[in-house]
Amino acid sequence: MERRSMGVRQVHVRRKVIALARILVLRGRTIPVKDARSMCPLYFNEATMFPAKFRTTQTFVFLALLLCLLAPSLFAQGPVILSADGQTDTYTLLDNTLGGTAEETPDCSHTAFGPHITQAPDSDLGKPVFVFHIHVTPDNDRCINFDRQRVEIKTYGPSPDYLKAFLGDTVTYDWKFKLDAGFQPSPNFTHIHQIKAGDGDADAPLITITPRFGSPNSLQLIHSTGSSPGVNLGTLMSTPLAPFLGTWVEAHEHITFGSSAFGGVGHYSLTIKRISDGVVLLTYNNDNIDLWRTSTTFCRPKWGIYRSLNSPSYLRDEDVRFNDYCLAKGTDTCPTSNPPDFTISATPATGTVTAGNSATYTVNISPTNGFTGSVSLTASGLPSGATASFNPVSVSGSGSSTLTVSSSSSTPAGSYTLTVTGTSGTLTHTATVTLNVTDFTLSATPSSQTINANGGTSYTATVTPANGFNGSVSLGVSGLPTGATASLSPASISGGSGSSTLTVSTDCSTPAGTYTLIITGTSGTLSHSASVTLVVNPPASDFTLSASPSSQTVIVGGGTSYTATVGAQNCFAATVSFSVTGLPAGATASFSPASVTGSGNSTLSVTTSSTTPTGSFTLTITGTSGSLTHSATMTLIVTDFSLSESSSSLTVTAGNCGSDTITVTPINSFSGTVSFSTSGLPAGATASFSPATVTGSGSSTLTICTSTSTAAGTYPLTVAATSGGLSHSLPLSLVVNTAPPPDFSLSASPSSLTVTAGNAATSTVTVAALNGFSGSVSLSVSGLPTGATGSFTPPSVTGSGTSTLNISTLNTAPPGSYTLVVTGTSGSLTHTVSVTLTVNGTCVTATSGGPWINTAIASQVGTFTVIFDTTPSASPLNAVVALSNGAQTAYTGFATLVRFNPSGDIDARNGGVYSALSVIPFAGGKTYHFRLVINVPARTYSIFVTPPGGTELTVGTNFGFRTEQNTVTSLDHWGTFVNTSNPGSLTTCNFAIP
Numbered sequence: 001m002e003r004r005s006m007g008v009r010q011v012h013v014r015r016k017v018i019a020l021a022r023i024l025v026l027r028g029r030t031i032p033v034k035d036a037r038s039m040c041p042l043y044f045n046e047a048t049m050f051p052a053k054f055r056t057t058q059t060f061v062f063l064a065l066l067l068c069l070l071a072p073s074l075f076a077q078g079p080v081i082l083s084a085d086g087q088t089d090t091y092t093l094l095d096n097t098l099g100g101t102a103e104e105t106p107d108c109s110h111t112a113f114g115p116h117i118t119q120a121p122d123s124d125l126g127k128p129v130f131v132f133h134i135h136v137t138p139d140n141d142r143c144i145n146f147d148r149q150r151v152e153i154k155t156y157g158p159s160p161d162y163l164k165a166f167l168g169d170t171v172t173y174d175w176k177f178k179l180d181a182g183f184q185p186s187p188n189f190t191h192i193h194q195i196k197a198g199d200g201d202a203d204a205p206l207i208t209i210t211p212r213f214g215s216p217n218s219l220q221l222i223h224s225t226g227s228s229p230g231v232n233l234g235t236l237m238s239t240p241l242a243p244f245l246g247t248w249v250e251a252h253e254h255i256t257f258g259s260s261a262f263g264g265v266g267h268y269s270l271t272i273k274r275i276s277d278g279v280v281l282l283t284y285n286n287d288n289i290d291l292w293r294t295s296t297t298f299c300r301p302k303w304g305i306y307r308s309l310n311s312p313s314y315l316r317d318e319d320v321r322f323n324d325y326c327l328a329k330g331t332d333t334c335p336t337s338n339p340p341d342f343t344i345s346a347t348p349a350t351g352t353v354t355a356g357n358s359a360t361y362t363v364n365i366s367p368t369n370g371f372t373g374s375v376s377l378t379a380s381g382l383p384s385g386a387t388a389s390f391n392p393v394s395v396s397g398s399g400s401s402t403l404t405v406s407s408s409s410s411t412p413a414g415s416y417t418l419t420v421t422g423t424s425g426t427l428t429h430t431a432t433v434t435l436n437v438t439d440f441t442l443s444a445t446p447s448s449q450t451i452n453a454n455g456g457t458s459y460t461a462t463v464t465p466a467n468g469f470n471g472s473v474s475l476g477v478s479g480l481p482t483g484a485t486a487s488l489s490p491a492s493i494s495g496g497s498g499s500s501t502l503t504v505s506t507d508c509s510t511p512a513g514t515y516t517l518i519i520t521g522t523s524g525t526l527s528h529s530a531s532v533t534l535v536v537n538p539p540a541s542d543f544t545l546s547a548s549p550s551s552q553t554v555i556v557g558g559g560t561s562y563t564a565t566v567g568a569q570n571c572f573a574a575t576v577s578f579s580v581t582g583l584p585a586g587a588t589a590s591f592s593p594a595s596v597t598g599s600g601n602s603t604l605s606v607t608t609s610s611t612t613p614t615g616s617f618t619l620t621i622t623g624t625s626g627s628l629t630h631s632a633t634m635t636l637i638v639t640d641f642s643l644s645e646s647s648s649s650l651t652v653t654a655g656n657c658g659s660d661t662i663t664v665t666p667i668n669s670f671s672g673t674v675s676f677s678t679s680g681l682p683a684g685a686t687a688s689f690s691p692a693t694v695t696g697s698g699s700s701t702l703t704i705c706t707s708t709s710t711a712a713g714t715y716p717l718t719v720a721a722t723s724g725g726l727s728h729s730l731p732l733s734l735v736v737n738t739a740p741p742p743d744f745s746l747s748a749s750p751s752s753l754t755v756t757a758g759n760a761a762t763s764t765v766t767v768a769a770l771n772g773f774s775g776s777v778s779l780s781v782s783g784l785p786t787g788a789t790g791s792f793t794p795p796s797v798t799g800s801g802t803s804t805l806n807i808s809t810l811n812t813a814p815p816g817s818y819t820l821v822v823t824g825t826s827g828s829l830t831h832t833v834s835v836t837l838t839v840n841g842t843c844v845t846a847t848s849g850g851p852w853i854n855t856a857i858a859s860q861v862g863t864f865t866v867i868f869d870t871t872p873s874a875s876p877l878n879a880v881v882a883l884s885n886g887a888q889t890a891y892t893g894f895a896t897l898v899r900f901n902p903s904g905d906i907d908a909r910n911g912g913v914y915s916a917l918s919v920i921p922f923a924g925g926k927t928y929h930f931r932l933v934i935n936v937p938a939r940t941y942s943i944f945v946t947p948p949g950g951t952e953l954t955v956g957t958n959f960g961f962r963t964e965q966n967t968v969t970s971l972d973h974w975g976t977f978v979n980t981s982n983p984g985s986l987t988t989c990n991f992a993i994p
Helices: 008-027 033-039 061-074 090-098
Strands: 080-082 117-122 127-134 148-154 170-178 190-197 207-212 218-223 234-240 248-256 267-274 280-286 299-308 318-329 341-347 350-354 358-368 374-380 387-391 394-396 399-406 414-424 427-445 448-452 456-466 473-478 485-489 498-505 513-523 526-537 542-548 551-555 559-569 575-581 588-592 595-597 600-607 615-625 628-645 649-653 657-667 673-679 686-690 693-695 698-705 713-723 726-737 743-749 752-756 760-770 776-782 788-793 796-798 801-809 816-826 829-840 844-847 853-860 863-872 879-884 894-900 906-910 913-915 928-935 940-946 953-960 971-978 985-992
Touching: 080 090, 090 117, 090 148, 117 318, 127 148, 127 299, 170 299, 218 280, 234 280, 299 318, 341 414, 341 427, 350 358, 358 414, 358 427, 374 387, 374 399, 394 399, 427 513, 427 526, 448 456, 456 513, 456 526, 473 485, 473 498, 498 513, 542 615, 542 628, 551 559, 559 615, 559 628, 575 588, 575 600, 595 600, 600 615, 628 713, 628 726, 649 657, 649 698, 657 713, 657 726, 673 698, 693 698, 743 816, 743 829, 752 760, 752 801, 760 816, 760 829, 776 788, 776 801, 796 801, 801 829, 829 985, 844 853, 863 879, 863 894, 879 928, 879 985, 894 928, 894 971, 906 940, 906 953, 971 985
Parallel strands: 350 427, 448 526, 551 628, 649 726, 752 829, 844 971
Antiparallel strands: 080 318, 117 127, 127 318, 148 299, 170 248, 170 318, 190 207, 190 299, 207 218, 218 234, 248 267, 267 280, 341 358, 358 399, 374 394, 374 414, 387 399, 414 427, 427 456, 456 498, 473 513, 485 498, 513 526, 542 559, 559 600, 575 595, 575 615, 588 600, 615 628, 628 657, 657 698, 673 693, 673 713, 686 698, 713 726, 743 760, 760 801, 776 796, 776 816, 788 801, 816 829, 844 985, 853 971, 863 928, 863 985, 879 894, 879 971, 894 906, 906 913, 928 940, 940 953
8 A cells, every 4th residue: 555745744743643652652551552553554554653662562552542533633644556566465455455344255155266356467567456356156246145246345434534535525536447358248237336325325326337238338427316315317428338348448537525415516527548548438527416325424436346147148257457546535636657658569479480490470569658768679588599589679669570580400399488578768568479399200110121122012101290390291212222112102291290101112133131211301491310121132033823714614525725824923034834634534635835934824725525524623724843833723614415305205186286395404504505406207297496496404395287188197206406516316206197177266366355434445356267167157245244245347257267356335334354255156166265354444533622432333242352543643642542331421431441641651441540561652643553352241351552663562451341330231332532631632543343
């Protein structure tokens, strides 16, 4: 605590009181001086009150009381200065200066943090300052109020009267503060300074400086008369908060305490300016403002952070800095706190270089309060091998200088804190920057490799960064022997770290020996190396032997070939001779050429004979060169085929044909082409094979046709099969019988007709004369369904010929499948042929929002099958096709229901629920074929569906009729319906009961 010097009269009076105190101490009964100090701390704390021998003796009790009573009137106290010193305990410093317990903190609720007001060095002011800490959680208001939190300093009742403002007093308060650049105010209240009544109507402050959340955030100056009489002015002014953030500002507050309601006139003025450049950020003055409260005896100032917790999401933990408080009363004034000075800063905060290179920083000198002096610059903290220079070496008033830090190749990698010092007379300020020196190391593994000449090997070269090195390192190698080459992949390492593969290759000329290879990594002026050993032994000459193809197939008596390939290894140049083993009986082999020198090919020819057995044989080719022997194997497959017939005897009637099946069966994977022939045919007979040839395996139909002139009898035939040099034959007995009497045959094409009810279809009926038949054949048809008629054009055929069967149907023709019998009659001769007629119903389309569409069918009382084709317009859909007894208009009226459901799947009604054995999805615009097998007596049905292009799937088996229809005894209608829950349509066609 500092006080201004007293006047001569004040010092004289004080000396008299001190002398009186000394006399009392020497003559009277004594007590410890500390008791007097506790009663009157303002004066007994000073070392100048008593000499040392008096400060350690005892005094009367009334001495302390006398001095406490007389001192305020005897002594005139100058302004009180409160500044952080960085040494004294913070709370002790505050209490000694402001009196009593001057702090209001949340220490009780946040003991783990410790004191919420601390001291810390400040680089901007160049000295220690007070730091007020507040945390969103768990801080509160002194463990008293929990909807707000407070860390403030104050004057109050126990403070000296000089630090209290009484009615009519004029006071001056100066202080400095700094809000963090990211400071976040509350939308409720965040006070950083208050003028409050010390008692009486003391709840609401008279004056507050309040940062306020808004758009934008603002700094407000607020006035309140509380519940006392007077004019409440509310917000005196509001200005954007942004200029106050991240910088030191100085506040000058001048107050005369008074009020029209209590006599006198109040005065208030406030100026806040930025310290760095002296710019005024806020100024206010009012010479007629009510600044007193009911029942108030004194007023007092407070500084710190006092904020609401009603909107915690807007808040954050804050550190607000204060310093250089000055509290003056009456005509006392605060000393000038801003002598000419300068600040120093340096950018960038960190410079990074590789060893041997330089980094530059910009050092900025900024004047404050009119500073115009010359600032000389120095740097310290440099690592070994590094130097620093400034350009210029000094700055006058304001400006910048370039600091160049040059490292050498010997500068060790690391992070170094450099201190830049600016000196101007007695003024000294510093700024720190970081110098990061980076480097790399190079290593190689393995340390040694051994190879034969004409061989190769590899090593791994690894670049490891030191202290953040991220440069590119190019790699090279030296020390290779004759005939050796090397490559590095990659040839350079980017980003400061990584590995590269060193591949070394030698040839036959590389001499045996031990060689030291040097791998060098270079990045700019940096260079590091690592060595490895290469041991080269003489080449191990050898050869390889292979054969291709790996397998050949030959028929008995045939031949084939293989290629034997010799490959030279490690400079091999000798002669390799060949031999082969493993040939089957009756087979021979030869090589051309019989030997190969160095490397090359030889053709192995293998020939089989008619005695060579079928089978798979492993042949081994052996190549020999001196003591070196290698072999290769391949497979020889000898194949054949056998011949068989479905019957050894064929009987035909003269004038007719007969057939026999000839089958070729492969032996040992035979795959050749077999052709057929027949010998021994009688006159008037011909033979043909279909197909004429068979490849590998299969059958051919032998058809033998006779003429009416072919004489009856038994004829021995020979059927031969030939493939290349292979031939096999079978005997076949042909029996020719005498021709039968004239007759005819009947056929229809197509034999199956499909017609939609109301339309027509045709089939061609062919009459074929047999054995010289030439009679007239009349035609008729039976088995037509109701509503269908049939006719023939022409109605009869003479000898051989065709007639068209015309089938016409009415719309009422019931859908279904019907077997029509076409009968041809000629005298006593009668023949028939069947034609299947399928009558499809017309297509029915149901749409969402439309009614149930019912169609009558023949009444069914037993087990029957229903088929139909249905096309949904979209997926998902909610549509059904159902069968019922009588026409129905609701789901409950139908016994069986097949549904395209809202999930995009097909299911069916099973009693009281829809179900499916598996998930069968459907797509819009696709047609699905349904087959239902319905057991009316059992009241069960099975459902099958064939998706387009797919196979039939089972929807469900033996599903029960719908619960409401479990007593139905017949089904005679089918219906379709689309629910409005999923708009669309459902088209059903070809509804039929086969």
